[in-house]
Structures are given as structure tokens and as C-alpha cells.
Amino acid sequence: MRVGTNRSLVLLRWACLSIAMVLGGIAAALSAFVYAATAEPVDEISAMVSGVARESMAVADSYLSGAEAAAATATTILQTFGRQPSESHLTVLHSAVANNPSLDAAFVGYDDGSFAFVGRSLENPHGFRTRLITNGDSADRQVTISERDRAFAVVLSENEVVDEYDPTHRPWWTDSLPQDESPRSIWTDAYPFASSGEFGVTHARPLINGDGSAPAVVGVDVRLTELAEFLSRRAPSKGGTAHIFGADGSLVASSNPDILVPDGLQTVVAARAAQSLQPSESARDEPLRHIWNNDGARTVSAVSGVGANDSWTLVVSAPTGDFLTGFRSSLAPVRGALLGIGIIMPLTMALAAWWLWTSIRRLHRDATTDRLTGLLNRGEATDRLDALISTHRTPETLLVGIVDLDNFKLINDQLGHRTGDHAIIVAARFLQRGVGNRGFVSRLGGDEFLVVLRGSAGPVEFVLDEILHGLSLELGRMITDPSIPPVTASCGYHLHRDDAHANSASLLRRADVALLNAKLTRNCSMKFAPGMTLPRPALA
Numbered sequence: 229m230r231v232g233t234n235r236s237l238v239l240l241r242w243a244c245l246s247i248a249m250v251l252g253g254i255a256a257a258l259s260a261f262v263y264a265a266t267a268e269p270v271d272e273i274s275a276m277v278s279g280v281a282r283e284s285m286a287v288a289d290s291y292l293s294g295a296e297a298a299a300a301t302a303t304t305i306l307q308t309f310g311r312q313p314s315e316s317h318l319t320v321l322h323s324a325v326a327n328n329p330s331l332d333a334a335f336v337g338y339d340d341g342s343f344a345f346v347g348r349s350l351e352n353p354h355g356f357r358t359r360l361i362t363n364g365d366s367a368d369r370q371v372t373i374s375e376r377d378r379a380f381a382v383v384l385s386e387n388e389v390v391d392e393y394d395p396t397h398r399p400w401w402t403d404s405l406p407q408d409e410s411p412r413s414i415w416t417d418a419y420p421f422a423s424s425g426e427f428g429v430t431h432a433r434p435l436i437n438g439d440g441s442a443p444a445v446v447g448v449d450v451r452l453t454e455l456a457e458f459l460s461r462r463a464p465s466k467g468g469t470a471h472i473f474g475a476d477g478s479l480v481a482s483s484n485p486d487i488l489v490p491d492g493l494q495t496v497v498a499a500r501a502a503q504s505l506q507p508s509e510s511a512r513d514e515p516l517r518h519i520w521n522n523d524g525a526r527t528v529s530a531v532s533g534v535g536a537n538d539s540w541t542l543v544v545s546a547p548t549g550d551f552l553t554g555f556r557s558s559l560a561p562v563r564g565a566l567l568g569i570g571i572i573m574p575l576t577m578a579l580a581a582w583w584l585w586t587s588i589r590r591l592h593r594d595a596t597t598d599r600l601t602g603l604l605n606r607g608e609a610t611d612r613l614d615a616l617i618s619t620h621r622t623p624e625t626l627l628v629g630i631v632d633l634d635n636f637k638l639i640n641d642q643l644g645h646r647t648g649d650h651a652i653i654v655a656a657r658f659l660q661r662g663v664g665n666r667g668f669v670s671r672l673g674g675d676e677f678l679v680v681l682r683g684s685a686g687p688v689e690f691v692l693d694e695i696l697h698g699l700s701l702e703l704g705r706m707i708t709d710p711s712i713p714p715v716t717a718s719c720g721y722h723l724h725r726d727d728a729h730a731n732s733a734s735l736l737r738r739a740d741v742a743l744l745n746a747k748l749t750r751n752c753s754m755k756f757a758p759g760m761t762l763p764r765p766a767l768a
Contacts, residue, residue, distance in 0.1 A: 312362055343359065359374075603656050662699070696717045
């Protein structure tokens, strides 16, 4: 009887131990689950903010590169002209402004005080205003101010105006030609334009002679309102922000219009949040930062350089709470269900795991895709392109192309951003259908798309031309407003075969050079060829 009792006790002990182990395992699993469910998925949020920052940096560089390219082209042409400004100087500057909608003005100033200026008219939205100062440091100084129409014909002209303007005293001159230092291309900090009084920034480029002297500076103006409008579309979340800081740490532009003081003598930070995001000298060594606010909330910020020589700093930030509100509320039923552990634990665990998994998948999707079109974003696309390049084997050809929609800005300006967004979505879906399983498509930003195709050289170029032709027809059927020129597609592409040193950056750079050349003709594709350079716009 005792043996049977002992065996029963042993079995009971083992049963209790097993139950305890099972309950302990369940408790541990529940504890781990509750911890995982309530913890912030910071890595996913950081990846998403970094993705928005990388995409914003690329779009900002593209936005600013138009001004930089215009100044470079104007400098090259003006270098062949004489020192005395003339109508020919104004023609070159007019070409720069007319071909770049983001520019407010273009000008050239000489060290003797001579000056040529072309800006958009303050009275006529389609016209231009000009200022021509000759013999700047002599007694017979002449000043001519003109109003011109869309075709750059003179409508109103005034001569011998009392004008003491001296270009050598302007910020863009002193920053581009610093004393005891070499001439350099720069973006200025914000300052009031002499012509309109509006706050803006200038990209200045010295005109350097063969002997190294710099008798003149060419500049192009971008208004802060244009930059602020651009940044307003780069905020990664409802409470997120995007800022551009100057070299001295002052705020150049912000996605939040309340941060800039409208009538201040200088652009200043008016919010403590923006001050906390000012980049340090080691910003490049700390591209991703977590900042704890006074209320215990966390803000994730990504830092990157933009503009000529990375002279400005872009900071994209977002509070993690913006992404966790829906995530945490979706777990509220789980916490209540834990009270009935003995009955509904398996179902609760499965349901909670599914909710957790879908939330993380949603965050991952947001970090790798473009929110408007669902295509890969720029960061994910460059990673995939690098992976393709590393596994690429001849004789297969890799076509890397950048597609840009011609006349797209007119859709936003005349039909509104909703129609513009619809056109972007239509283009994205058409490109994705056309590429299929032969490669992939990505939205680089704005109205630019990356198209990657694999195959033999001839066939992939034929496929690309067919896709572009079909896309132009599709956009033509969509945009029927007679006041808008045909919305078509241009593409620059590069064929990669056996370049052992190639990477995504080099292939995209070549495709971008080819695209800029294709944009001169529009509604066409152009292949990158060795020696191809940035285009020089034709003189009017």
C-alpha cells in the first residue's frame, strides 16, 4: 500500500512540477508578449524616418541642383563675354530663369560695380524685370531698369535712374569671394533680396579667369517661400517636421510656417523643438538621433547634408508616438482578454501575435515604400540596385533609367495637387505594368521614377521605348485641358554590363546626366555615352 502511495505521490509531484513548468512557461510567454506589445518598435520607426530623410535629401538635392546647374551654365557662357554688361548678358540670364521654375532671379556682378539682373516681374506673373548697370565706378555710370513680357520684349524702360547699388557689398559676393581665401561656390544664409525685399537664399558661383582671378560672381535666387512649400510635403508624420539649417546653424526653411518669424531681420528659430534639432559639427557622424523630450516622449531625427558641398543640413524628425497611437490601441482588447487566461488564452495569444505582426509589417512597408504610389522608395530601390549590381553577370545587360514627366508642374499649378497626385499614381501603375517581372520600378521623388530592366541591350531598350510611348499616350488621355501642353515622359538611361567599379550612385548619376540632355528635347529617351556632360541651354 505504501509503495502504491509513494508512486502516486511521485506521479503527483511530477504532475505538479509539469503544471508549474507549463504555467511558468505561459507566464514567461505572457510577460515577454506584454513587454513586446508595449515596447516601442524604435528600429522600424527609425528606419522609416531615415528612409524619408534619404528620399527628402535626394529630392532636395534635385530641387537645388536645378539652381546650381543654371548658375554653372550661365557662368560658362558669360565667361566668353566682355566685362561690360549688355543685352547679351541679360539674354543668358533670362534663359536661366525661364528654364527653371524654382528660380526667382539670375544675375552677374563685376568688381567694378557693373551689374546685370533678370528676375520675375512683381507685377506680371509671366513677365520679367531687368536691371543693367554699366561703368559702375566712373562718373558716367548708367542704369537701365526695364519691365519685359513673356517673350522678353521690353514693355517699359527707365534710364539714368539714381541707383547706388554695389554688387561687391552683397552677401553672395562676400561669401563667394572671401578675403584671403580661394573663390568658391556657395549657398548663402537667408537675407532680404534687394530687388523685392522678400527673404531668400542665393547660390553664387565665381567667374574665374585663366590666371585664377575672379572679376565677377554669377548668382541665382530662390525664395524661402518656395523652399518652405517644398519642405511642407516632406514631414514624415502628423507631428513630424523637416528643417533646412544654414552653415551657421540658423534656420533656412521649415515645413512648419509658424517657426519662421515673418518680419524679422533674419530667419530665426521660434520654437524650442527646432532649436533642439540644430545640427552639431559632428552631424555627419551621427546621422540618426533619439531625443527625449521633457514629457518622456521620444523623437527620432535623421540628419543629412544638402546643397553645394553639403553647405546646408536637412533634419527630418518625427515623434514615435505618431506611429504608436494606432499600434497601442489595437492591443487594448488583448490586455482585457488576459483576465480570462484560463479560457481564451490560445485565441488571445494568436490574435495578439497577428496584430503585432501586421503592425510591424505595416511599419516595415512604410519604411521601404512610397506612400503615394506604393512603389519602392529611393532608399530601398538603391539597396536593391546595389544587390543586382553585385550579382550581375555578363552577357546580361542592366538598364538603369530615370523617367521624368514633361510639363508636370503645370498640372499642379493649374489643376491642383490632387490632379497632380492622380497623374503620379497613373504613371506609377503604368510603369509597373510595363516593367513586370523584368526588373523593378521606384519613385525617386516628385515626378521622377527609377526604372531597372534586365536582359539583352537591344530588347531592353525597345521595351523602355514602348513603355515611354504608352505612358505619354496614357497621360494624354488623362490630361485633356487645352491650356496645358501635352504631358509626356522623358528618360535618361545607362546600360551596365561589366563595370567592376559600378554602384547604384554612379549608375544613377549617369542616368541623370542623360535625362537632363533628354529634357532639352522632351518626350524622348537618351542613352548615356562616355563624355556626356550637363547640357547648356540654347540662347533665346
